[in-house]
Amino acid sequence: MRDMLDIQKLLVPDLLDSMKKRYTVLQHILVSGVVGRRTLAASIGSTERVLRGEVEFLKEQGLLQIDASGMRITEDGRALLEQIEPLVKDLFGLTEWEERIRAAFGLKQVVIVPGDSEASPHTKKELGRAGASVMRKLVKEEEVIAVTGGSTMAEVAVHLNATASMKSCWFVPARGGLGESVELQANTVAATMAKKAGGRYRLLHVPDHLNDEAYQSLLQDDHITEIFHFIRRARMVVHGMGDAMVMARRRKVDPETTASLQREGALAEAFGYYFDRNGRILHKMPTVGLRIEDIQAMDTVIGVAGGHGKGEAILAVLRHGHEDVLVTDEAAAAEIVQLMSS
Amino acid sequence: MRDMLDIQKLLVPDLLDSMKKRYTVLQHILVSGVVGRRTLAASIGSTERVLRGEVEFLKEQGLLQIDASGMRITEDGRALLEQIEPLVKDLFGLTEWEERIRAAFGLKQVVIVPGDSEASPHTKKELGRAGASVMRKLVKEEEVIAVTGGSTMAEVAVHLNATASMKSCWFVPARGGLGESVELQANTVAATMAKKAGGRYRLLHVPDHLNDEAYQSLLQDDHITEIFHFIRRARMVVHGMGDAMVMARRRKVDPETTASLQREGALAEAFGYYFDRNGRILHKMPTVGLRIEDIQAMDTVIGVAGGHGKGEAILAVLRHGHEDVLVTDEAAAAEIVQLMSS
């Protein structure tokens, strides 16, 4: 049944909205017993005229009846409501979470796909598709888009495809990040995205963590600095999020830095920075690629991450306060919501 | 899953249409490989502009991509199509049957509810609801509506409810029909409908089958003849359909008439008449209530019947050629379609 809903979400998303609206109307009438149009409109938060349209439709379907004293639900309506309730919970529970998280952190948009992307490859794909879909919607012409690496971002890349705006864009890695396996590197993700989207890309072949000396000498290289500047032209960044310790290990951060991170309570990692549970950045190091001030000045910051256990990390990054869009899955969202309310 | 779709059909009736349209577009693109907008519009039978809307939507969803050489399906689109295919077959099988039966007999509308109303009480309820829904849609103000008896009609009555037009209507039995158990009698059905719909009713307390002598003496009674004339004012009749022999027995038709019916190949019964397999009326008897010429002059004739084994009878009534709307279930529809094509 879930499958069916997913398909409908893809094929007729606006009709699901309208289904929700009608369900809500019916639901309100059920609990109110008898209620008038204007009263109901106010309590639902709809306008009188719009509600009227819905009510007339529901009457037409025999789900509610109207007389001079107001509207009340019919037996058919009550039966339908009972039958459809689990469905609506399933469908719109996620919508409620989306809105709660969105409002709590002042985001532009939150998308939650059903399932657990850690447990199910299918959900991971869905997460990727949702991420790609958000990118498609928000991208502008002639834009530079910075992306990070990671398995989730790789999945996003796979589901991107060519649109007019995308074709005029440049894809660049947000950071060097050569520590990881090649198919998960930011460079690879940027290249894949460019290929899928019909756009162009530039790469940054530089290890992620450098000591000061090496960093300074890099800055002497004209080619490298030119790419740095190019990357900083990005107005959109799409990034994964992860557990701090897991990422430190994967990035092969040296033992003493790792120990220091641990001591300071590092919880999350995103675009090369480490965050504690309050979203404070723990670790200042010579950065290769986007700096934190670049992120802050960005038009659109899109975070994509999911899976059981990722909730805490995602929440930490959200608390840092510079995200615009979050794409996650049900498993992580459940944790986020739970942590938010505790 | 079917249940869920039925519910959705009630809340957002155009959901399936819209899904089907988009599915069809995608499907055509899949088989065509690369195809242009105008070519596709012609092959689907849609206008260019409408198709364009759908295509833009599908592009937005990442299900197809567009370049200068035409439109082609994406991997996501192909995956979705594969997932949805069995579902669509299931769903639109019924829609196709509806259209086939509708076209074959020149009906205004055919509604098929999924399931077998003989095997499942739930399907029987659905059949009733569908019948009531059709009535609601087609009824006019200040109308006289003639109804027959039977378990299906009783179910229709239960699902009727008050609308503005319905309230101004009169419900009358199409015929006397006192032979059956009281809750299935046409009189009872008419009364129930009137109560549910907020309308008024008049009854006809006369046995269904009479000999000539008794019939003539009835016509002397002013009260009775007045009701006869009232019933004949009906512009809409809603009736069940049944197996001829079963009905004859239930109506307690005398043995010699029963034998004669059997001899002549009586197959179906509807509004008191018996039909052979070609829809010819077998039996002329002094009628109490609507005469066959009344039926023929009717604006709207709605037949409601379903269940495994009823297909042949329904088909016989359809062949008689004065139906406007048929409401049936999947089990009976399957038989009808099968008999039609053989």
Next chain:
DNA sequence: GGTACCGGGACTTAATCCGTCCCGGTGATA
């Protein structure tokens, strides 16, 4: 190098949606 078909932009018209206001009826209350 020509041609036929491609997608996309633009404009107009038709239709629908929706905000707004009013009216007569009805049920509860004082």
Next chain:
DNA sequence: TATCACCGGGACGGATTAAGTCCCGGTACC
């Protein structure tokens, strides 16, 4: 019993959307 607040429904105009139609520049294939 008189009053009043709230009921549904009718009406209407402005805004928004859908859709028919035509054109244009680009691309691919002949």
